[in-house]
Amino acid sequence: MILLGVVLALMVAASVHDLMSRTVPDGYAVVIAGLGLTAALLGVSQASPLGALFGGLAGAFAGVLLFLFLGFGGADAKLLAALGLCVGIDGIGPLLFWTAVAGMMLSIAAMLRSKRELAYLPAITAGLAVFMAWPNALASLAGVGNG
Secondary structure, X not given: OHHHHHHHHHHHHHHHHHHHHOOOXXXXXXXXXXXXXXXXXXXXXXXXXXXXXXXXXXXXXXXXXXXXXXXXXXXXXXXXXHHHHHHHHHHHHHHHHHHHHHHHHHHHHHHXXXXXXXXXXXXXXXXXXXXXXXXXXXXXXXXXXXX
């Protein structure tokens, strides 16, 4: 959980940078990816090394699709891949779900303000925060594992 706390702090900083300048330095993705891989290799992550690798690949795949077809920024795609390394294959689905929910809320707010573009990194950060606060939320909401 300490790992994800550090990652969340980095994501908040990246989000502020994105909101202020509409750019995100690659260093954020590199550091987050490095933390995720290192934690998995040292056994202090919720993901095994293989789970982290597959989580990173799934995050990269989702990020590339969103970049190619829905106007996601390159930094957003890179950070999804890096976050996948941190949360692993079991965590990337819920993280993407909560990111989509946050993104929908940001999109509605942008439409109400007649904005055509929005920084999406805050939605990814909010998705990570919800995932951290309630990691089994989707299973609980779906009634999976309740007996």
